[in-house]
Amino acid sequence: MKNKNNIVLERCGRNPLVRPADIKPSALGFKVVGAFNPGAARYEDEIILLLRVAENCLPKTGKVRVPVYRFETEMGIPEVLELDENDPDIVLKDTRGVVYKGKDYLSSISHIRLARSRNGIDFTVDEKPFIFPCAPDEEYGIEDARVTFIDGRYYINYTIVSGDGWSTALSVTDDFEKHERLGIIFYPQNKDVSIFPEKVNGKYIALHRPNNAGFGKPSIWYAESPDLLHWGNHKCVVRPRENSHESLKVGGGSAPVKTNQGWLCVYHGKGDNSRYSLFALLLDLEKPWLIVKRSETPILEPEELYETDGFFPNVVFTNGMVERDGSLYMYYGAADETSCLAITSVDSLLSALF
């Protein structure tokens, strides 16, 4: 079936593939409210999703309950902070959290959980978190993991949330059993980082999305690195266009795919009424800070009920794409609640651009 852009991109009939109800909470008293925005990797004969699992607390009459992490010897221990709802020190903000004695508490906190599949459709979710807050600069959670396979190792970048806002940190794993933290690579406010799978002109390359508050709208930037840890030569590359799909901001998706016509990326635009949709983008092979082509209309936008209705309605957001049997499996988060799949191919996406 071809969509408006004349490309073949089909939603999986089994969507959503992972729902909050499929996930075991990470602590007693927690409730999973989201299993979305999955990073994706091919590992041995499996496809692994790195789910962003959002949890809040089971309600209790007369109480305000929020999830917190207590930090001890470089470990984060998830706990429920229970307050009397008449406590004069509580200031209820909105559904996103409370302020208690001058400190912010979020109503939900995310961590990264793995889900494994042989066919890319039927996933078994791990019982325990894979990456979870372990220090105060991650106290409000870990979100939106992206995986890049470089020189035989899986590099995972993810958003860490704290009182400072959003930064991007990097970990590396060889086996998806344990991972090694490599520190913050983009300081606040910065998220939506996509690391390229190979060096270009002798440097590692990434797209990132600083949240410039001063002037302009949040845009996708280019950066390069000799070692994946130190980044520089930042350039602004993809600016939001003046249309209803990108009126608020744009941000990068999963690791770009190398094609003979350029680096193929799928990015998201946040448009009118905070609606998220997805676009294809082609960057120059040798000079990835130059745009070769950019799709005029979304390749995917919220249309199905599970995309238009949910924790945060009208969102499709991708940060995990893998090639399998000549197809491109694009995993995406729907409505900040579930994880879904759309199947397309590199040629289809390129045809959307030319």
Added chain:
Amino acid sequence: MKRKKQWDVVHRWEGNPIIGLDDIPFRCSDICNAAAVKFNNEYILLLTIENMNGRKNLYMAKSRDGYRFKVDATPFIACSDEAGFHEYEKYGVLDPKITCLEGIYYITYTAAGSHGFRLALAETNDFKSVKKRGFISEPDSKGGLLFPEKINGKYVKLEMPGNGGRIWISYSDDLIHWGGYDAIMSPRAGFWDFHKIGPAVPPFRLKDGKWLLIYYGQKNTSAGSLSRIGAAFLDADDPAKVTDRTNIPIISPREMYERVGDAPNVVFSCGAILEGDNLLLYYGAARSCIGVGTTTVNEIIDSCIASEKEF
């Protein structure tokens, strides 16, 4: 030098302000602050001046005695029209800091452009010509500066990213690619630096090896914010470790020229000169003029750290 009797740790020169609007050889809107360095027996300031059209540029001022300056009529560093620079600094260049590192004078400054505020790097050998080396941060970053020597083999910078009001450290092998980010200092609830802090003057290596960092702190009030200057001491080998911090500001807006101006109740520094134990602190006052004051390292230690309870 004559001193006015006053309470601050930094003693204002009685001839303050040393540079006001009348000392600028062209019409301008305001004078924000200045980097400072002593070069070939001359005192050099790099002033952030907002031109009448609203853009900021950096102008040089020179002095034999450190108190009486002559300001250039043309910018030393101006917003560039060159491709690769224009979109990132077309609204202005501001808040310069000078660091002498491996024999080169590096000037870090904040560039304001279409995409927010970024830290930029330039270098000079003679304060006659200057070469822009490009941008060394993503947006938004303010107040960035370099340490005057490599530490553990790495270049080190401090800045305030994301307008978040905390001071972050990072490291580099080449002054281009930066990593190892960590927030090393935060605002302190209830203190004079309650709501926002940022690095002010490139750190000085003291005799005992420790680093002296002059920083600014902001406290918000119902009548607007108060910007003051304080000091911190960083570990000799690990500058991410703050060993001591002043519990009071070393200088606060008190004089009329610090209280009244384009931005009232502001003292804000980008430059100081340490000669022996004596610190000569140049500071922008109320975003309208430049003042200078002196103190000693011992005074900073004694009055702020040793006698915390007395304040």
